[in-house]
Amino acid sequence: VKDATHAVNDAHQSSSIREQDLQPQERFEDELIMHLERDQFVAETARPVPRAALSGRATAGLWALRIFVVLVSLMVVYTFIDQLH
Amino acid sequence: MWLLVGPGILAMLGENDGPSMIAYAADGAQYGLGFFVPFIPLLFAMAYVCQEMCMRVGAVTHRGYGELVLQRYGSVWGWFAAGDLTLTNLVTLVAEFVSIRVGLAYFHLGSVVAVALGLVLVVFTFSSGRYWRWERIVLGMALFNGLFLVAAILVKPHVGAIASSFDFSPFPGGSFNTLLLLIASTIGATVTPWMIFFQQGASADKGMTPRDIRHGRYDTAVGAVLAAIFGVGALIAGAALLTHGGAGIQGFAGAGFPEALKHIAGSAAGTVFALGLVEAGAVAILTISASTAYAAAECVGVAHSFNTSPREAALFYAANVGVALIAAVVILIPGAPLLSIALNANVLATVLLPVSLVFMVMLANDKGLMGGWANKRSTNVIGISVIAFVGLCGAAYGIDAFLQTIHLIGS
Numbered sequence: 001v002k003d004a005t006h007a008v009n010d011a012h013q014s015s016s017i018r019e020q021d022l023q024p025q026e027r028f029e030d031e032l033i034m035h036l037e038r039d040q041f042v043a044e045t046a047r048p049v050p051r052a053a054l055s056g057r058a059t060a061g062l063w064a065l066r067i068f069v070v071l072v073s074l075m076v077v078y079t080f081i082d083q084l085h
Numbered sequence: 086m087w088l089l090v091g092p093g094i095l096a097m098l099g100e101n102d103g104p105s106m107i108a109y110a111a112d113g114a115q116y117g118l119g120f121f122v123p124f125i126p127l128l129f130a131m132a133y134v135c136q137e138m139c140m141r142v143g144a145v146t147h148r149g150y151g152e153l154v155l156q157r158y159g160s161v162w163g164w165f166a167a168g169d170l171t172l173t174n175l176v177t178l179v180a181e182f183v184s185i186r187v188g189l190a191y192f193h194l195g196s197v198v199a200v201a202l203g204l205v206l207v208v209f210t211f212s213s214g215r216y217w218r219w220e221r222i223v224l225g226m227a228l229f230n231g232l233f234l235v236a237a238i239l240v241k242p243h244v245g246a247i248a249s250s251f252d253f254s255p256f257p258g259g260s261f262n263t264l265l266l267l268i269a270s271t272i273g274a275t276v277t278p279w280m281i282f283f284q285q286g287a288s289a290d291k292g293m294t295p296r297d298i299r300h301g302r303y304d305t306a307v308g309a310v311l312a313a314i315f316g317v318g319a320l321i322a323g324a325a326l327l328t329h330g331g332a333g334i335q336g337f338a339g340a341g342f343p344e345a346l347k348h349i350a351g352s353a354a355g356t357v358f359a360l361g362l363v364e365a366g367a368v369a370i371l372t373i374s375a376s377t378a379y380a381a382a383e384c385v386g387v388a389h390s391f392n393t394s395p396r397e398a399a400l401f402y403a404a405n406v407g408v409a410l411i412a413a414v415v416i417l418i419p420g421a422p423l424l425s426i427a428l429n430a431n432v433l434a435t436v437l438l439p440v441s442l443v444f445m446v447m448l449a450n451d452k453g454l455m456g457g458w459a460n461k462r463s464t465n466v467i468g469i470s471v472i473a474f475v476g477l478c479g480a481a482y483g484i485d486a487f488l489q490t491i492h493l494i495g496s
Contacts, residue, residue, distance in 0.1 A: 051159065072480050
């Protein structure tokens, strides 16, 4: 839970400082997108979004969660196979 | 409103799939109405919180979940997410074919018919070449999920008992591990990784924009309410077997729930439940195959829309059919443990879900993507609570069952 909370807060905080300045621009982009033709819309979505910067703690938390989930998944699979016999 | 109805209802009713309905009926057959009647609507309330985020992120960013995780957090996390999804989808699709097979067995039809029906539906629904038509066909089929409500009425339940069970009592007794299995599989029957991929991908494919978010919320809420009602219907139908199912949940695997219901509540109840299982499996095959296709094509970075032709989006359509085909082959293996596969498919989905949910909450909080549509603090509190609850239940079952299997603890 701590890891998840930290990762979420990190995503929130790391982006919020620079994004506050972009909000009027984003509102304009929202309005623009709503008036695009289908082909223009598809072309707009083909543009990749920029990479987010995750802190070391958030990355470590995500890896810890990933490893934990893989371990529990292996336990479930092992139990399932054992039950088949 | 009619134009915007779709992804939310499809995700929720698609999740009322074969293994889910079998899990609900198994809950009812094993423990009766108490605890699980209010637990199912509570889980769908949790599902609403998660799915609303998916719809909102899809509408604001116009991108699918896999694509966004890959671009925003890097290819490692994107491919992990796609890998989780493919694994759980494959196991779940096997369970969907099992569901169709169990339903058709009631009408003395074999597994070959179940496989053919599932595969023909996958090809038929996307052959129209438009997302809109695909969605309307699947939506029309999904409404037959209401058959479980009809089954519940046909078993003539005691209305007073249903009403009094809303106080979460009596808490289920018996084996701790079986209870954990049923709770974990019930959670996996309500919130799963494929729903996240599907609803965000479908919202983007449908062309939703921030202006449509209010209607998207209605769509998701209606889906959650309908799915909760139909899910409770399956539970009530299963509960009719409570006093007759001394053999426990595995005991129903051979004859199947429809056959067992026929003996207890008459052939009409058995027939309706069997048709419900066919419908639940068929709809889920379509939505889960679609979510796999969205994920595969998004991660590879090629066309991923029902609005493109098979020539333009070869990988998208190949993944759609291919994953269904692999699952179909598995159920043709004689002597496969049907109910065990169905319940464990849900458990696996529950175990893998927290990672998908964490990224979902991160995306929904990302002001760089979402601007003013980012999560509020209250949504984060609920979202993180859901992740903690799902993670705890999945891990508790996985660890407890494993320790029992290797004889470190007793049952």
